[in-house]
Amino acid sequence: MLAMMLCLGGAEAQTIRNANNSTLATIERDGTVRNSNNSTVGKINGNGDIRDSNNRLIGKLDGNTVRNSNNSVLGRIDSDGTVRNSNNSVLGRIDSSGTVRDANNSVMGYAKGVPVKYAAIYFFFNMF
Numbered sequence: 001m002l003a004m005m006l007c008l009g010g011a012e013a014q015t016i017r018n019a020n021n022s023t024l025a026t027i028e029r030d031g032t033v034r035n036s037n038n039s040t041v042g043k044i045n046g047n048g049d050i051r052d053s054n055n056r057l058i059g060k061l062d063g064n065t066v067r068n069s070n071n072s073v074l075g076r077i078d079s080d081g082t083v084r085n086s087n088n089s090v091l092g093r094i095d096s097s098g099t100v101r102d103a104n105n106s107v108m109g110y111a112k113g114v115p116v117k118y119a120a121i122y123f124f125f126n127m128f
């Protein structure tokens with residue numbers, strides 16, 4: 001499943017945008033995350049490791065569960081795109097078109113073509 005998520009389609013990076021449609025970051029096919037200045041801010045590896053720009057482990061994507069570097073559960077991503085924290089409270093949702101909404105249904109941004117789990121890590125778990 002993770003291998004399928006890493007295939008973002010084509011050679012181009014997928015863009016994460018804020019609610020005003022300004023670029024916040026890009027995620028490349030290999031999981032490299034770059035900020036709007038094109039500086040590498042981290043990477044989501046094929047094994048689920050989430051690393052910062054210095055290659056330090058900052059988290060883990062374990063199936064649908066997001067963990068911190070101490071292996072504590074931060075939250076999970078449901079199959080319908082609902083993102084929950086460790087207490088099972090809804091943080092928001094990412095729909096099939098890539099629109100990211102908070103718990104109040106307000107648009108936070110857009111992640112069209114970005115795997116839902118990657119968008120959740122970016123928007124809701126503040127890893128990058």
